[in-house]
Amino acid sequence: MFISKGYKGVYDLYITNLITGKRTKISTGTKKRNDAYKFLRDYELSNSLAANKPISQHYTLNNLRDDVLSYVKINFEFKTMKVYTTTLNNFINFLGNIQVKQLTVLGMEKYKSYRSNLVSKTTINIEIRTLIAAFNIAVKLNLIIQNPIKGIKQFTIPQKDKLSFSSEEINLILLKIHNENFRNLIKFALLTGCRLNEILNIQLKDIDFIKLVLTIRNKPDFKIKTGKIRYIPISDHLLEVIQSILSHSGNVIELSEPEKYLFTNNMGRKLFGNHVSKLFKKYLRTVSLPEKFHFHCLRHTFITNLIKNGVNINFTKQLAGHSDIKTTMGYIHIETEDLRDAVNMIKIA
Secondary structure (H helix, E strand, C coil): CEEEECHHHCEEEEEECCCCCCEEEEECCCCCHHHHHHHHHHHHHHHCHHHHCCCCCCCEHHHHHHHHHHHHHHHCCHHHHHHHHHHHHHHHHHHCCCEHHHCCHHHHHHHHHHHHCCCCHHHHHHHHHHHHHHHHHHHHCCCCCCCCCCCCCCCCCCCCCCCCCCHHHHHHHHHHCCCHHHHHHHHHHHHHCCCHHHHHCCEHHHEECCCCEEEECCECCECCCCCCCEEEECCHHHHHHHHHHHEEECCEECCCCCCCECCECCCCCECCHHHHHHHHHHHHHHCCCCCCCCCCHHHHHHHHHHHHCCCCHHHHHHHHCCCCHHHHHCCCCCCHHHHHHHHCCCCCC
């Protein structure tokens, strides 16, 4: 286990698994050497709980929450920390600060029933997975002997359509958008399939005009959903969009600021995701599209178009940045007219 300076001067913590020999990297989030070594000490402390903290017969949910959150704070991203914090607080508010050994399957089922009156079943399933993970961490740290809610079942959620736009709908939307910068943002999403936060965090240094490759990478203030860097070939159409964004006059392209974001507001600052989502929703309403459509449908449209045009499913998975091919398969839409073409191929002699 050691500290080393990484991307943009931010220190990283390197950890080697003694069993597999695999080395993993965790960002300390700081450029200061002293703070980085404090991060190292805190990490060692959180992981030494297994060796130094005996299992208590009076270990409560409050105790578990505090210990698990200390571990999560060191090992996971801030957004994940927020999910654990909210979920554990909701759980304790309902059950009270009982001892972990008093937790029963019945108590967990009552919690599920209570929460189902307040939030969606999808949200409850996220909470269940988070709670199971929290208790698994406690087991890992030798705070409890076994996970008392390991067998709790999640709600069955009916499959939802992965909504995508037709060519006609896309043309209608683009005709309504008079702001050229925003129209280019929509085109960029359709041509790359990038998630909104990935788009808003693209900087000029991420665009290779020689190799014609766009790199979606992790940054100190942004992490890709899967955590994995991916490379997207820049098509001719995408290149035209990028040139339109960067061109200030004629064919002059400004590339002297590699840290500059590709999409910015009038002040030259990075756009906010909520602002983009709300503005896009406004345009969807102007063309009378159903409320169920949203910005992420642009990504669905990109993936759907790849599959409908016969692109290999593994290539589609790579371009979409999915960690599991099952996720890519879930984006396959078989439309009625596709089925009609299929059955019309069957003839009786």
